[in-house]
Amino acid sequence: MRIEKLFGMDVFSGRSDELMNWLERRLKERKKTFIVTLNTYMCEYAIENEEFLKIVKNADVVVPDGEGIVLALRILKGVRMEKIAGIDLMVELIRLASKRGYRIFLLGSKRHVVEEVKRKLEERFGNLIVGSNDGYFKEDEDVIESINRSNADILFVGMGSPKQELWMAKNMEKLEPIILMGVGGSFDVLSGYRKRAPKLFIRLKLEWLFRMLQDPRKLSRLGMMVRFVFRVLKRKLMNS
Secondary structure, three states, X not given: OOEEEEOOEEEEOOOHHHHHHXXXXXXXXXXXXXXXXXXXXXXXXXXXXXXHHHHHHHOOEEEEOOXXXXXXXXXXXXXXXXXOOHHHHHHHHHHHHHHHOOOEEEEEOOHHHHHHHHHHHHHHHOOOEEEEEOOOOOOHHHHHHHHHHOOOOEEEEEOOOOHHHHHHHHHOOOOOOOEEEEOOOHHHHHHOOOOOOOHHHHHOOOHHHHHXXXXXXXXXXXXXXXXXXXXXXXXXXXXX
């Protein structure tokens, strides 16, 4: 697996098909795999937060889910690599599950959203969703028991970052699914309650801006994203 270091974090730098082949092997071999989909905000948050940095470093694979991550590695390492959007990776894993008979559990978002995702995925892929739960629960143990009782092979957690990664890391030893992946706001998009960025925004590498325009609460992250940009430029100047 091709890896590049970014501020102490190992970021996958290969192609999406290489990643999918690796994940399929992990499922076949029943090796628990914690996936972190890293964007600019999460990277800066990890640099400034020791607990979250440790979680990212301990992940089995860190995926470059953001143009800022791809650009930072190009500036600092001269590496040209593919952005792998978390929602695209999620859909590829769902396709793999449908093809190979793996079971999926959905955790997070509001109840009507996660139930709509479940309905739409079953409509498209059949009965591969063996359970779901919204993200507004009080007791971890009840949810963990429900997940494990479902015999799910893949767990998608849509609570937003860093909450979803903190929750999975905290409960990693108790959770039985093979693949655990935080999917942020993907449930909102897959349910149809939010739109994915138009192709023009994606082509201009402004998908992050479209998400902020849809959810102004995310504007609070802008300061941290700006700090990341200056951090990258400072590192480049120091290395020149």
